[in-house]
Amino acid sequence: MAHEIKTTVQQIDARPGQRLLAVSDIHGHPDRLAQLLRQMDYGGDDILILVGDLIEKGPESLRTVQYVMDLCRQSPVYVSMGNVDLGRLQKVDDDSPEGVEDWAGFLNWAQNAWGGSLYHDMLADMGVPIEQVTGERAAGYRSRMLERFHEELEFLWSRPTILTAGRYIFVHGGIPTEDLETLLGTDPQPYLKNDDYWNRDVGFTEHTVVVGHWPTCLYRTDREDVSPVFDAERQILCIDGGNGLKRSGQLNGILIPHCQAPMEEIGWTGYDGSRQIQALERQKGQAPSVHIQYFDSLVDCLEQKGDMALCRQVSTGKTFEGPVGWTYRDGEGREHFDDYTDMTLEVSPGETLGVILETDAGYYCKKNGLIGWYRGAARPAERDLILRPGSPPKGERHRREREWAVYELLERLGIDFQRIDHVQADTMEACLEVDAALQGAVICKNLFLCNRQRTGFYLLMMPGDKVFKTKELSAQIGSSRLSFAEAVYMEDLLHISPGSVSVMGLMNDTGGRVQLLIDRDVLKGEYFGCHPCVNTSSIRLRMEDLLQRFLPAVGHEPLFVELTGTE
Numbered sequence: 001m002a003h004e005i006k007t008t009v010q011q012i013d014a015r016p017g018q019r020l021l022a023v024s025d026i027h028g029h030p031d032r033l034a035q036l037l038r039q040m041d042y043g044g045d046d047i048l049i050l051v052g053d054l055i056e057k058g059p060e061s062l063r064t065v066q067y068v069m070d071l072c073r074q075s076p077v078y079v080s081m082g083n084v085d086l087g088r089l090q091k092v093d094d095d096s097p098e099g100v101e102d103w104a105g106f107l108n109w110a111q112n113a114w115g116g117s118l119y120h121d122m123l124a125d126m127g128v129p130i131e132q133v134t135g136e137r138a139a140g141y142r143s144r145m146l147e148r149f150h151e152e153l154e155f156l157w158s159r160p161t162i163l164t165a166g167r168y169i170f171v172h173g174g175i176p177t178e179d180l181e182t183l184l185g186t187d188p189q190p191y192l193k194n195d196d197y198w199n200r201d202v203g204f205t206e207h208t209v210v211v212g213h214w215p216t217c218l219y220r221t222d223r224e225d226v227s228p229v230f231d232a233e234r235q236i237l238c239i240d241g242g243n244g245l246k247r248s249g250q251l252n253g254i255l256i257p258h259c260q261a262p263m264e265e266i267g268w269t270g271y272d273g274s275r276q277i278q279a280l281e282r283q284k285g286q287a288p289s290v291h292i293q294y295f296d297s298l299v300d301c302l303e304q305k306g307d308m309a310l311c312r313q314v315s316t317g318k319t320f321e322g323p324v325g326w327t328y329r330d331g332e333g334r335e336h337f338d339d340y341t342d343m344t345l346e347v348s349p350g351e352t353l354g355v356i357l358e359t360d361a362g363y364y365c366k367k368n369g370l371i372g373w374y375r376g377a378a379r380p381a382e383r384d385l386i387l388r389p390g391s392p393p394k395g396e397r398h399r400r401e402r403e404w405a406v407y408e409l410l411e412r413l414g415i416d417f418q419r420i421d422h423v424q425a426d427t428m429e430a431c432l433e434v435d436a437a438l439q440g441a442v443i444c445k446n447l448f449l450c451n452r453q454r455t456g457f458y459l460l461m462m463p464g465d466k467v468f469k470t471k472e473l474s475a476q477i478g479s480s481r482l483s484f485a486e487a488v489y490m491e492d493l494l495h496i497s498p499g500s501v502s503v504m505g506l507m508n509d510t511g512g513r514v515q516l517l518i519d520r521d522v523l524k525g526e527y528f529g530c531h532p533c534v535n536t537s538s539i540r541l542r543m544e545d546l547l548q549r550f551l552p553a554v555g556h557e558p559l560f561v562e563l564t565g566t567e
Helices: 028-040 063-073 083-091 097-114 120-123 137-146 149-155 399-414 427-438 470-477 488-495 503-508 520-524 542-552
Strands: 009-011 018-021 047-051 077-080 162-167 170-171 207-210 229-231 236-238 251-256 267-273 274-281 298-304 306-312 320-321 327-329 335-337 354-360 362-367 370-374 376-380 418-421 442-450 459-465 514-519 527-530 539-542 560-561
Touching: 018 149, 047 162, 047 170, 063 077, 063 120, 063 306, 063 399, 063 520, 077 162, 077 170, 083 097, 083 120, 083 149, 097 120, 097 137, 120 137, 120 399, 137 149, 137 267, 149 274, 149 362, 149 560, 274 503, 298 335, 427 514, 442 488, 459 488, 459 503, 459 520, 470 514, 470 560, 488 503, 503 542, 514 520, 527 542, 539 542, 539 560
Parallel strands: 009 162, 018 047, 047 077, 170 207, 207 236, 442 527, 459 514, 514 560
Antiparallel strands: 018 251, 162 170, 229 236, 251 267, 274 354, 274 376, 298 306, 306 320, 327 335, 354 362, 362 370, 418 539, 442 459, 527 539
16 A cells, blocks of 8 residues: 655654754665764764665665664654655555566666665565566565565654754755744655755744755865855754765764754764875865866866876866766766865874875875865874773663673673774775784684575584685585575574674574584684674674583584585
8 A cells, every 4th residue: 555645743852951963864874874873972861863865875775774773762763754765665665567567677777876775685685686576576576575674664654754853953855944834744855855955045043954965065166075064044054965975975963962052052073984094294275276066077088197087177178187987977978077176185294084085196085074185195093993891881872782682691691701893894904903903812704504495594603714615514514505594584583684693693593593503613712703793893702601601591502513615
């Protein structure tokens, strides 16, 4: 049955002195959201407000929704609808043959345009390749997906259009009036997708309106800058940093001291996951001679010079040098250049910069949202990877329920452990940093496997430097045709998502459906390292405690194997 969409308003229960933390346009980046919330010290009585567009354009839309739902179960979190959220939901809301065909066609479009979508994530978790979602099979896959992810989809459908807290109004695109009664029950689309809102003839007296949707860099013609735009006279605050949309985009977090605070008391911070460097030399700033923006991006490429290209901006005739890989062609074959500026940043020794791109010409980087070149010497900025004893402070609100459950069980069992927090460990560089911080603990490769009938499931722990050979393992455990199990089973049995597989997840397998397999070479270390069911933290404990205390407590006896990594 099709959902009826009307404008709704939800009031936030904000007490005097309670901080409001606002973020918009997460666009499928759960790790950036988690790191930003850490950076904002999200905790205590803080109220978190997410101003639309949780999904799409990023790598992990489904994980983003599941993470936000987890936060909502633990703390006061308010989430409004975004135009992309609603548009994607409507793609799957029509169960007629024409609607199913349109949804299947959307999958192909999204694959080419963005490399995936929320529905790609859902189907992947079910083990369904997109190539199979065609013809008569599409309706069946759609029905299975809707049933499997009913909770996540209904969470998105139930989002209000507008949120209010004291003198603040939060809406994804923008509203024409602060008299919200006149908007109730109307079509929400104009308030979710209100392009170029800051340049519209609108202002407010009783409220400050906080919006996302339109990247703030597009509001600035004199520089490339993704920081929030504050308009104190008209009481409008635009916060979309272009996360997931712009090469130099970031996720912005707004810190409002309390719901009656004036705009001048608002603070902000941003996070983009970029490599951080520390400048070693002073550099004098210089205004840009060229500024390429989305709506004025036509160029002629004249010459390539190493990893830089000499181009001419068509509208101004100005020539400039920019990164070679930033050109693209439209459907008519015309050349364009991604958003870019040749500004030189004002930099002092010791300042930290976020690297967007390192080239022969220097570092194209970011300083407090402002983008430009730094051409001096630099060194890597030190990361705060500190091994801390035991559980994190109870007041921290950015952590998932499954992570807290691991810490609580280890404490209940009297198992000593240490912990570090880090970025999502999905690159070799990040993994090596985590390994070093865990001070010699054995780091395993964790594989979640199953037999062909999906009646037998296995969690294999093996050294990270060994190659996994299915035939070799099958012979030792007497189970043929082993394969990697679909993520839905991983979630159902271990309460773990791909990328976070850990022996700690066995605490959730109360039915004993997963057999633990341990390569004997793993046992050689005194200490053992793993994720606490999320890949933004890692823990270190004694191997003896894992084998003699944790595993017996969760009712899992390991089966030991000896793998060589050969046929």
